[in-house]
Amino acid sequence: xxxxxxxxxxxxxxxxxxxxxxxxxxxxxxxxxxxxxxxxxxxxxxxxxxxxxxxxxxxxxxxxxxxxxxxxxxxxxxxxxxxxxxxxxxxxxxxxxxxxxxxxxxxxx
Amino acid sequence: xxxxxxxxxxxxxxxxxxxxxxxxxxxxxxxxxxxxxxxxxxxxxxxxxxxxxxxxxxxxxxxxxxxxxxxxxxxxxxxxxxxxxxxxxxxxxxxxxxxxxxxxxxxxxxxxxxxxxxxxxxxxx
Numbered sequence: 001x002x003x004x005x006x007x008x009x010x011x012x013x014x015x016x017x018x019x020x021x022x023x024x025x026x027x028x029x030x031x032x033x034x035x036x037x038x039x040x041x042x043x044x045x046x047x048x049x050x051x052x053x054x055x056x057x058x059x060x061x062x063x064x065x066x067x068x069x070x071x072x073x074x075x076x077x078x079x080x081x082x083x084x085x086x087x088x089x090x091x092x093x094x095x096x097x098x099x100x101x102x103x104x105x106x107x108x109x
Numbered sequence: 110x111x112x113x114x115x116x117x118x119x120x121x122x123x124x125x126x127x128x129x130x131x132x133x134x135x136x137x138x139x140x141x142x143x144x145x146x147x148x149x150x151x152x153x154x155x156x157x158x159x160x161x162x163x164x165x166x167x168x169x170x171x172x173x174x175x176x177x178x179x180x181x182x183x184x185x186x187x188x189x190x191x192x193x194x195x196x197x198x199x200x201x202x203x204x205x206x207x208x209x210x211x212x213x214x215x216x217x218x219x220x221x222x223x224x225x226x227x228x229x230x231x232x233x234x
Contacts, residue, residue: 032216037154044204044227045146045154050220051213088154092219096170098144098156 002027002094004101006087012109019076021104023089028069033092036065036074039103040085048087049074076106084108111135111223113205118228125195131188131205131225139163139183142208144221145190147201155201158190159208173199195232202227 003026013019023034031052037045047056049065052072062077076083089101117129131143145157158179160167167179178191188205206221 030216032218035220037221039154044224045221046224047220047222050209050222051218054218056220056222086153090154090156090221096156096168097159097219098146098221100146100154100156103153 001096002029002091002099004089004091004099006089006101006104008104009102010105010107012107013079014109015079015081017079019074019079019083019106021074021076021087021106023067023072023074023101025070025072025091025093027094029072029091029093031068034065034067034072035090035092037088037090038083038085039088045088079106111207113207113223113225115203115205115225115228118203118230120231120233121195122234123195123197123232126191126193127195127230129190129192129203129205129228129230131190133186133188133207136207136223138181138186142210143179143181143188144206144208145177145179145188146204146206146221146224147199148204148227149198149201152201157203160188192230195230197232199230200232202229 005024007022034052036049039045053065086103086105088103114132158169160179180189204227205225207223209222211218
């Protein structure tokens with residue numbers, strides 16, 4: 001089973017700052033199988049990035065994904081007030097198909 | 110519009126059973142694999158189960174295997190999760206989600222692109 005470890009657990013930043021979130025896999029994950037989601041309090045998750053680097057429909061270009069193998073990164077270039085949320089990575093590489101990382105909370109400093 | 114609506118959650122005693130439903134609309138349900146994901150209070154997302162588009166293949170996470178069963182009725186555009194022998198640790202919001210698979214430039218890309226609003230299960234005596 002592939003374990004995804006996200007860091008940091010919490011990121012305290014101010015609006016306008018850059019956020020860099022990490023997702024590390026216990027085994028290699030194909031880029032096509034790595035996904036990022038955003039979850040606001042009390043809401044369902046929303047698809048942000050698939051294929052490690054492709055933005056989903058309607059996602060602003062301040063969100064970008066990168067990485068390969070075991071190390072993946074989600075970057076938010078300039079934080080907007082609506083970007084303060086929890087972010088999860090997910091893998092579809094191997095069984096069980098769909099395990100999530102523990103999440104990174106981006107909070108207002 | 111494309112929509113998933115869960116139902117069937119509630120407060121139940123340990124050891125009892127529940128069946129969650131997820132009604133799909135706005136897309137051709139039979140063409141998509143479907144997942145259940147849950148989130149315990151104050152915790153992260155936990156993947157629970159997957160079922161193929163035609164229902165012939167399914168898988169469950171180890172922690173629920175033998176107690177939970179995912180199924181679907183493509184004639185009713187509905188996904189189900191049968192939960193037996195409920196435990197306190199099953200308390201969570203349960204989401205259903207659509208699996209989007211794209212074939213692009215020689216590779217398959219995967220994502221859960223549509224989510225329901227969730228249904229809450231509380232297990233307590």
